[in-house]
Amino acid sequence: MIAAIRVRGRTGIKKDIADTLDMLKLTRINHAVLIEENPSYQGMLQKAKDYITWGEIDSETVAKIISKRGKLAGNIKVTEDYLKENTDYSSVEELSKAVVDSGAKLEDSGIKPVFRLHPPRKGYEDIKKTFVESGSLGYRGDKIGDLIKKMI
Incomplete structure (x- = not known):
């Protein structure tokens, strides 16, 4: 990545x-x-x-970016609760490892790409x-x- x-x-x-x-x-x-x-x-x-x-x-930096600066539609911050309810991932760290290692897309989780x-x-x-x-x-x-x- x-x-x-x-x-x-x-x-x-x-x-x-x-x-x-x-x-x-x-x-x-x-x-x-x-x-x-x-x-x-x-x-x-x-x-x-x-x-x-x-x-x-690396996945640690991706996790920091998603948790601090990641936004959903409507300019809402990404939270652990949102990830648990709406995605297959239970935490930001798990999502970041999937993005870096297996090439999962942020858009599939509802997170803005920029x-x-x-x-x-x-x-x-x-x-x-x-x-x-x-x-x-x-x-x-x-x-x-x-x-x-x-x-x-």
């Missing part, structure tokens, strides 16, 4: 890259989505690499440089969890 976060805004963006970001459901800054690893998504991530950052996410995060504490490093160049853009591997924890 890959987490992708939009870092830069929409000013001066080419139409095809804007369309790619829309397909990824990353329409605003600090929005995050969870996507599965497959070649078509990898191509979309590469196309939008100058506006987003992404990496592999997470609206806060800007990171202490800010982004540099929004015009890649992560390798000590910036914020592009692939960051397992370090995406550190950024997400700063944004929850």
